């Protein structure tokens with residue numbers, strides 16, 4: 001059996017990564033979602049083990065020091081990381097896995113898995129990005145300002161990715177990502 005594809009979806013906060021991932025889950029049978037660990041406090045409605053594995057700083061440090069994370073990054077005051085074993089087991093099982101992670105982490109994954117598929121989700125405009133992150137209603141004004149201030153630098157790293165997809169309409173963005181994955185499965189690899 002051939003290994004699955006490792007797909008990384010990045011983009012600035014509020015661009016719609018989570019929304020697009022949720023929509024893809026209903027459309028792509030062979031796609032598994034990687035649940036990250038984080039020190040961030042849960043938002044209302046978020047469930048441990050579903051949205052994230054919510055960890056204390058000590059628990060997260062233990063995972064870091066014991067090489068349980070494929071990558072990790074500090075982003076706007078919290079730590080986020082990808083549990084390694086789940087990714088490797090999923091790929092071995094022949095299923096594709098999608099990591100919804102920010103850019104520092106994505107670049108670390110690229111060093112370890114250059115064969116991965118790196119997709120950057122772009123907003124139609126910076127004003128629309130601001131409207132989306134504010135409209136979600138989950139962050140304080142200070143956190144929104146901090147996340148928007150790093151968004152411009154994050155977007156500047158789009159050249160490190162294999163594909164850029166504009167999230168103008170959720171269905172259209174999903175179709176483009178599905179098409180990328182289908183094409184990557186058809187690719188003749190050396």
Ligand SMILES: Nc1ncnc2c1ncn2[C@@H]1O[C@H](COP(=O)(O)OP(=O)(O)OP(=O)(O)O)[C@@H](O)[C@H]1O
Nearest residue numbers: 012013014015016017018019132136167168169170
């Ligand atoms: N194509 C779209 N058009 C309009 N609104 C959208 C679109 N995609 C996502 N949204 C909305 O934008 C907001 C942010 O989306 P989402 O939480 O998925 O972003 P994110 O990139 O996962 O953010 P973060 O990195 O902060 O977790 C949500 O309220 C969502 O409903």
Ligand SMILES: Nc1nc2c(ncn2[C@@H]2O[C@H](COP(=O)(O)O)[C@@H](O)[C@H]2O)c(=O)[nH]1
Nearest residue numbers: 036037072073075080081082100101102105
């Ligand atoms: N490097 C990593 N980044 C991650 C991971 N899981 C999520 N993220 C990214 O963090 C920001 C903030 O997320 P939020 O849930 O607090 O809005 C966002 O860009 C996520 O994609 C991870 O395991 N590693």
